[in-house]
Amino acid sequence: TQLLEQSPQFLSIQEGENLTVYCNSSSVFSSLQWYRQEPGEGPVLLVTVVTGGEVKKLKRLTFQFGDARKDSSLHITAAQPGDTGLYLCAFEEGSGNTGKLIFGQGTTLQVKP
Amino acid sequence: NAGVTQTPKFRILKIGQSMTLQCTQDMNHNYMYWYRQDPGMGLKLIYYSVGAGITDKGEVPNGYNVSRSTTEDFPLRLELAAPSQTSVYFCASTHFWGGPSHEQYFGPGTRLTVT
Numbered sequence: 001t002q003l004l005e006q007s008p009q010f011l012s013i014q015e016g017e018n019l020t021v022y023c024n025s026s027s028v029f030s031s032l033q034w035y036r037q038e039p040g041e042g043p044v045l046l047v048t049v050v051t052g053g054e055v056k057k058l059k060r061l062t063f064q065f066g067d068a069r070k071d072s073s074l075h076i077t078a079a080q081p082g083d084t085g086l087y088l089c090a091f092e093e094g095s096g097n098t099g100k101l102i103f104g105q106g107t108t109l110q111v112k113p
Numbered sequence: 114n115a116g117v118t119q120t121p122k123f124r125i126l127k128i129g130q131s132m133t134l135q136c137t138q139d140m141n142h143n144y145m146y147w148y149r150q151d152p153g154m155g156l157k158l159i160y161y162s163v164g165a166g167i168t169d170k171g172e173v174p175n176g177y178n179v180s181r182s183t184t185e186d187f188p189l190r191l192e193l194a195a196p197s198q199t200s201v202y203f204c205a206s207t208h209f210w211g212g213p214s215h216e217q218y219f220g221p222g223t224r225l226t227v228t
Contacts, residue, residue: 009153031214042117042203042219043156050213088155092214098163099144099209100171101217103155 003027004089004104012110016078021107023089024071030092032072033101034063037086079111114139117220119204125226126194134189134223136204144209145187146217147171147179149200156203162187163209194227201225 005024013019023032031050035043047056049065049072056063060083062075076083087107093100120135138145144163148156148171158171162181176198178190187206191198201224205217 004155006155033214033216040221042205042221043217044219045216048214048216090155097209097211098161098169099207099215099217100146100158100161101156103157105155106153108153 003102004091006087006089006104006107008107009105010108012112013079015081015111015113018075018077019079019109020073020075021087021109022071022073023104025091026070028069030069032065033090033092034072034074035088035090037088037106039085043088079109081111081113084109084111116140117204117206117218119202119220119223121223122221123224125228126191128194128196128227130194131190131192132194134191134202134204134225136187136189136220137185138206138218139185140206140208140218141184142206142208142218143184144207144215145181146205147177147187147189148203148205149173150203150222151200159189191225196227199225199227
């Protein structure tokens with residue numbers, strides 16, 4: 001059972017287009033993290049959303065946490081080739097104070113010049 | 114700060130061989146993790162440690178062992194390598210303070226092929 005479902009799995013677009021990727025679950029989360037992973041490197045945290053309905057912006061990236069804290073989206077405006085990579089959402093497993101992250105399967109984004 | 118470092122970057126093993134993947138962090142983080150990532154997939158937790166001398170299994174621990182004798186180091190041991198262990202391995206660390214969320218810092222990964 002996949003606790004976090006990301007869609008789409010693959011996205012190939014032209015430079016300048018807009019896109020949205022989704023991270024959905026039937027569970028309620030206390031927080032959700034978004035990471036970006038470039039080819040040959042480890043994931044790097046982009047943002048953490050904590051409050052239901054929260055919107056955070058990071059330059060051309062807009063992150064939203066659903067009101068019910070079961071889903072999140074990442075919107076990229078005017079995508080650039082440098083946005084190419086694997087986008088991963090993750091939540092921290094709440095029991096036992098372990099900090100363990102459960103990841104979605106990721107969305108692979110390719111932005112062509 | 115170097116952050117999280119991993120060695121080696123690449124390794125090819127024959128079936129049945131053993132090896133240790135090294136991980137070191139210089140951020141004085143208390144918690145450390147080992148993940149594996151198969152092609153086009155997210156990361157799955159193998160083992161984790163909440164402090165020196167304390168380790169526990171994650172989602173996919175079979176075929177692996179860990180130890181944590183110091184705060185800085187968290188090596189992952191593969192015994193009797195199998196083709197199913199072909200993957201990219203990431204070590205991560207975090208300063209766990211009990212808040213709602215904790216950023217994990219990842220190393221660059223070790224790409225392992227078992228043939």
